[in-house]
Amino acid sequence: MDAVTAKPFSAEDFKLRAARQSVFEPGTDYGDHRLNPDLRDMIVRPNLRDAAVLIPVVDHGGDANVLLTKRTEKMRSHSGQIAFPGGAIDPTDASPEDAAVRETLEEIGLGAADIDVVGRMPDYVTGSGYRIVPVFGIVRPDYLLTINRDEVDDAFEVPLSFLMDPANHRRESRVWQDKERFYYTMPFGERYIWGVTAGIIRTLYERLYA
Template sequence: MEQGTLLQSGNPGRGLDRADLIRRLAAGGGLGHGSDMAIAQLLGGEASRLFLADRPAAPHRPAAVLVPILDHPEGGSDGPGVLFTRRARHLANHPGQISFPGGRVDPGDSGPESAALREAEEEIALPPDRVELVGRLDDYITVTGFRVTPFVGVVTPPVALTPDPTEVDSIFEVPLAFLMDPANHRHGVREKDGKHRPYFAIPYGEYFIWGATAGILMNLYAILSGGDGAPVAPADAAP
């Protein structure tokens, strides 16, 4: 099967091949706590203090997501892309928001890895055998008390995907180079329940990627950039 060059020369989204991606993920991911600190460091100042203060205390409910990277053949499309879902608008929690395939770790799962693959198959019909898991990112603690374990998986096109309408409105792809370009990173502060909560955002056309999904992407960026991230600009609009 023809495989593309995952990342080419340039910013953190274009400077790595598949082997280097795996090496950096192995060196920088899976610590189980580092993402909160990395994200806080990128925020800086008062926003950093607010972000860390808003993390709920343990114990946290286990969850997992898959960060699927489509490895397009070299010369086709805009290079590698990341798959996202828009959550169904009838859902009680986070309706219409942008997310990765994933959910709670069920008792029948052997662990967060199997939960991420199971959820991806259930939500977007992505067969587990089409996913090459290449790394685990640091756990992300959500304000709702979940400990989310993200797994990065490479998928070689073509692959037929179908959203489960009970959970997903649509599936879309964003170029990895766009997501890893610091010029596209934003942050803001949202007031809810009397609290000021900092958040990251990566607007892309009609899609506003923010919250835990953007936070996980910022953790990936921190790993790929070697921690040498540029300052993050304020968001133009609140979610």
């Protein structure tokens, strides 16, 4: 099956797009500074902490969904926010892909047997001091979750077609340190996707679907 015959927004189509995305250009970086160029030197800096997240695309046949989590309110950072499963890359992790799968297992009980890793995006740099590797994973639709309530309040699916529609990408702003700062949001029903997660989703759209 090729990109012509694969149904748009299916897991198979996503996998094909991931495989043929453009080569990572040396020196190209994505991150929170894309909408705020004056913050680049503050965000893209040495000694960033390495992390990895999984972008879990659930294979429902013709129409895939993306599995997201809601972090608990008691987390020290990004509490209560919508997020991809993931976290810091440990010295014992063989690769960012291994770290993303390990963290997914620890957070929501979804393990390597349920995930087919099919690639990654360029690193995404955050204002909170992380260099994140977004890892692509195709997930079996009959998965069972075991949610770690110390880290995650909930897990839910959002249609890939919704997230990859630029009409659903809102460019909003707030004043921070006396300057207007911009960011993306993607409200979905009662869910409010914003911050790093929305930034990674927007980058995914720009690289694979725009």
